[in-house]
Amino acid sequence: MVAPPRRVLELFAGIGGAARAVDGHATVVGAVDHDLRATAVYRANHAGRVHVKNLVSVKDDWLAAFDADLWWMSPPCAPHGIRGAQADVDDRRSAAFLRLLGAVRTVRPSWVALENVPWFQGSRAHGRLVETLDAAGYTWTEGTICPTELGVPAVRRRWYLVAGREGVTPWANPAPSPSAPGRALADHVGPWRDDLAVPDALLARFGDAMHVVDADGPDAVAACFTRAYGRSPVYVGSYLRQRGPRGPALRYFAPEEIAALYGFGTGFSFGDLPAAHAWKLIGNSVSVDAVRHVLTAAGLGDGPSA
Numbered sequence: 001m002v003a004p005p006r007r008v009l010e011l012f013a014g015i016g017g018a019a020r021a022v023d024g025h026a027t028v029v030g031a032v033d034h035d036l037r038a039t040a041v042y043r044a045n046h047a048g049r050v051h052v053k054n055l056v057s058v059k060d061d062w063l064a065a066f067d068a069d070l071w072w073m074s075p076p077c078a079p080h081g082i083r084g085a086q087a088d089v090d091d092r093r094s095a096a097f098l099r100l101l102g103a104v105r106t107v108r109p110s111w112v113a114l115e116n117v118p119w120f121q122g123s124r125a126h127g128r129l130v131e132t133l134d135a136a137g138y139t140w141t142e143g144t145i146c147p148t149e150l151g152v153p154a155v156r157r158r159w160y161l162v163a164g165r166e167g168v169t170p171w172a173n174p175a176p177s178p179s180a181p182g183r184a185l186a187d188h189v190g191p192w193r194d195d196l197a198v199p200d201a202l203l204a205r206f207g208d209a210m211h212v213v214d215a216d217g218p219d220a221v222a223a224c225f226t227r228a229y230g231r232s233p234v235y236v237g238s239y240l241r242q243r244g245p246r247g248p249a250l251r252y253f254a255p256e257e258i259a260a261l262y263g264f265g266t267g268f269s270f271g272d273l274p275a276a277h278a279w280k281l282i283g284n285s286v287s288v289d290a291v292r293h294v295l296t297a298a299g300l301g302d303g304p305s306a
């Protein structure tokens with residue numbers, strides 16, 4: 001039986017969704033991101049050492065020195081998003097990912113795992129990834145999963161791939177149950193907050209198009225929160241209808257509430273970061289539950305071993 005990973009290198013680490021997912025099963029021996037706010041939040045919440053570094057020019061030797069047996073990567077999804085030019089590998093934001101594919105070929109960690117938007121699958125970047133894994137002798141498994149399928153009351157469908165040098169066991173696909181989440185949204189949100197109230201002017205203009213969930217609705221499921229939450233009014237996530245001082249009203253989800261929905265736990269802190277910045281970080285992040293689920297393909301956690 002192949003040994004599951006014990007030493008994880010978290011690349012494009014953001015606020016550490018993978019670190020939270022492997023907690024209790026493996027040690028994060030290093031995390032890398034070039035964003036100062038993300039790395040500050042990471043440092044405040046996780047034990048692993050985080051490096052502020054641009055991965056575009058990272059050297060193979062530097063990565064190899066971590067002696068990690070799993071490389072986790074969450075490369076930027078903007079080159080593949082439904083909004084934007086979809087320049088794929090020609091987008092300069094793909095450069096770091098392409099550099100890391102070169103490093104995978106040379107360093108050949110035992111396991112490689114990735115996350116991206118569903119549209120990544122079939123992209124040219126995806127083609128380069130598969131080519132690299134095949135050439136370097138990996139076996140891999142991939143697919144999309146939404147945390148609602150795991151009973152989480154929050155939509156976030158993403159593509160995942162897990163590759164192993166000695167084989168992988170595909171993660172089991174749970175039965176879709178978007179209308180019957182195992183945990184209530186109410187478990188993840190706090191009381192009314194005046195500072196998060198949706199301004200009347202915004203409501204008047206965009207209210208009809210906003211996705212609203214009732215704080216105590218038993219089947220409430222939040223829409224996918226994006227990095228534009230708080231900046232754009234619609235298609236960026238949900239608003240919470242809750243009893244305020246003057247009756248039911250709409251407010252934004254606090255960044256910590258979204259983090260709780262995404263499985264980061266109630267103790268996760270953004271420190272004194274203004275909500276606008278914290279929303280961007282959590283909107284860029286992952287569903288910890290989904291990451292934990294797909295990593296069973298590498299024998300981590302309670303899932304099947306390869």
Ligand SMILES: C[S@@+](CC[C@H](N)C(=O)[O-])C[C@H]1O[C@@H](n2cnc3c(N)ncnc32)[C@H](O)[C@@H]1O
Pocket residue numbers: 012013014015016017018032033034035038053054055056074075076077096281284285286
């Ligand atoms: C999709 S987010 C990943 C979020 C992460 N999985 C999490 O749990 O928060 C992509 C991350 O890659 C970082 N990033 C993008 N380009 C980078 C580069 N060239 N070097 C280092 N980090 C980069 C961004 O700052 C961002 O935090």
